Amino acid sequence: MKESAVDLYKSLLEGDRRAAARLITMVENGDPESREVLRQLHRYSGKAHIIGLTGSPGSGKSTLARGLASHYRQEGLSVGIIAVDPTSAFTGGALLGDRIRMQELSADPGVFIRSMGSRGALGGLAVATNGVINILDAFGKDVIMVETVGAGQVEIEVVKFTHTCLVITMPGGGDEIQAIKAGILEIGDIFVVNKSDREGAPRTAADLEMMLETKPGYDGAAWKPPIISTVALEGEGVVELAAAINSHRQFLEESGKLEEKTIQRMKAEVREILSQKVGRAAEEALTSEGPGEELLRRMAAREIDPHTAADEIAGYLFKGTRD
Amino acid sequence: MERKIRVLLGKPGLDGHDRGILIVGHALRDAGMEVVYSGLKQTPEDLVEAALQEDVDVLVLSILSGAHLALIPRVMELLREREATDILVLLGGVIPPDDAGVMVREHGVAKVFGPGTDTRDIVAYISERKGSR
Ligand SMILES: Nc1nc2c(ncn2[C@@H]2O[C@H](COP(=O)(O)OP(=O)(O)OP(=O)(O)O)[C@@H](O)[C@H]2O)c(=O)[nH]1
Ligand SMILES: [Mg+2]
Numbered sequence: 001m002k003e004s005a006v007d008l009y010k011s012l013l014e015g016d017r018r019a020a021a022r023l024i025t026m027v028e029n030g031d032p033e034s035r036e037v038l039r040q041l042h043r044y045s046g047k048a049h050i051i052g053l054t055g056s057p058g059s060g061k062s063t064l065a066r067g068l069a070s071h072y073r074q075e076g077l078s079v080g081i082i083a084v085d086p087t088s089a090f091t092g093g094a095l096l097g098d099r100i101r102m103q104e105l106s107a108d109p110g111v112f113i114r115s116m117g118s119r120g121a122l123g124g125l126a127v128a129t130n131g132v133i134n135i136l137d138a139f140g141k142d143v144i145m146v147e148t149v150g151a152g153q154v155e156i157e158v159v160k161f162t163h164t165c166l167v168i169t170m171p172g173g174g175d176e177i178q179a180i181k182a183g184i185l186e187i188g189d190i191f192v193v194n195k196s197d198r199e200g201a202p203r204t205a206a207d208l209e210m211m212l213e214t215k216p217g218y219d220g221a222a223w224k225p226p227i228i229s230t231v232a233l234e235g236e237g238v239v240e241l242a243a244a245i246n247s248h249r250q251f252l253e254e255s256g257k258l259e260e261k262t263i264q265r266m267k268a269e270v271r272e273i274l275s276q277k278v279g280r281a282a283e284e285a286l287t288s289e290g291p292g293e294e295l296l297r298r299m300a301a302r303e304i305d306p307h308t309a310a311d312e313i314a315g316y317l318f319k320g321t322r323d
Numbered sequence: 324m325e326r327k328i329r330v331l332l333g334k335p336g337l338d339g340h341d342r343g344i345l346i347v348g349h350a351l352r353d354a355g356m357e358v359v360y361s362g363l364k365q366t367p368e369d370l371v372e373a374a375l376q377e378d379v380d381v382l383v384l385s386i387l388s389g390a391h392l393a394l395i396p397r398v399m400e401l402l403r404e405r406e407a408t409d410i411l412v413l414l415g416g417v418i419p420p421d422d423a424g425v426m427v428r429e430h431g432v433a434k435v436f437g438p439g440t441d442t443r444d445i446v447a448y449i450s451e452r453k454g455s456r
Contacts, residue, residue, distance in 0.1 A: 095352045
C-alpha cells in the first residue's frame, strides 16, 4: 500500500470520519489502491446489521431511514446510511437529494451519511456498495442502511443480500401494489406501508397481504414477512418497524440464516468481480496481441465456427488455472 | 478508474428559496458531475460535516438573505479547522460587489458568481479547477 492509503486505513480504524469518506471515494472510483485497503479491512467488518430499503420513488425511504436512524441513536447505536440515486445514462451525472430528508441527523457525529450515484456499470454498483458497506462496518457502525429505488435490476441487486430488506410502499390509486414487480416481492423481509396518514392505506396493506399469501412457498416459510404501517413524516410506526427488524435479526441468528445471507452477499460480490475479470481477459484475448485475432481470421475464412473459436480462447484463458 | 467531480450544494441561512441553486445543480449534473443537495436552512456546521462525509471537491453556497457576512466566514473557518481547504468554495445569490471582494480576499472563497451568471461559466470554472482530480 502507498503511504496515503495506509494512513487513511489507520485513521479509519481510529474513527476519523474524513478518512472513511476518502476511502469510500476510492472504492467508488474503483481505485486499485482501495482493493488493498478493503483486503485489510475485511477482518474488521462483519459486525454491523445491514438493512436495505427499497421501493417506488417518493415512497418515503429516506424519511424512514431518518426515523430509524434517530431510533437507533436513542438506543446508543451508531448508524451509517448509504443513499443511492440513479446516475443519468446520458451525461454520467447525478443529482443526489436523499440528504434533504435527513437534515436533523447531520449534527450527530454518530451518524455517517453518504450519497452515491448508481454510475451505470451493471453489477458494478453492487460491488461498490458492498465495498462501502464494509468500510462503514469496519468503521464501527452498528447499523448500516442502504437505500435504493426499487426500479431496476441493478438497484434490486444491491439490497437483495442485505440482512434485512425493507420494501417500502405507499397508498396510491390501487396501482401501487401492482407496480411492485414480482422480483421485489421476493426480496422483502419486511413490508412497509408508509404514508398511512393517506387515504387507502388499509386497502394497500390488505392487497399486499394477499399478494404475499399467494406467493409460492409462503405457507411453509419459517419467516413470514410482516407488514408494518408507518407515517414516516411523523415518526409513527418507526418503533414497531425497528422491533420487526430486531425480530428478523433474531430469526436470522437462531435459524443459521445470518451466515447464509452473508455467504449469499459475498457470493454475489465474488461472482461480479470474477465476471468483470473474465470479461476483461476475454476482451484482451480478442485484441491483436491475443490468440483471438488468428482465430477470428480462420472463422471468417469458414475454417472454424465461433463455438470452436470460443472454446480455444477459453482453453487459452484458463490454462494452468485448473488442478 | 472512473473519477467524478463531486459537488455539495448548500443553502446556509434562513431564506427559503432554492430555485437558483437547483438550476446550477442541474447544469452541473448535466455536465457529468455528482451533485449532492442537502436542502434549505443548513448551519455552517451541517454543511461542512456534509461536505466531508460526501468527500466533495466543490462546495457551492447560495445566500439570498444577506447573511453571507456572518455565515461564510464561519464556513471557511470550519473548513480550515477540519483541514479541508482543498474543497473549492463558490458563492452565489445576492452578494454586493464590495462584499464579494472581501469574501474572496479575506475568507478564501474561490469565486463569487452574481445573479445573472450563465451556468456554463460555473461548469467551466469547476471543470478547470477540479477536472484533473
Ligand atoms: N403524507 C406523508 N408524506 C410523507 C411520509 N413520509 C414521507 N413523506 C413525504 O414524501 C416525500 C418523499 O419522501 P422521501 O423520504 O424523500 O421518499 P424516498 O422514497 O426517499 O424518495 P426517492 O429517494 O426520491 O425515491 C417527501 O415530501 C416526504 O416529506 C408520510 O408518512 N406521510
Ligand atoms: Mg430517497
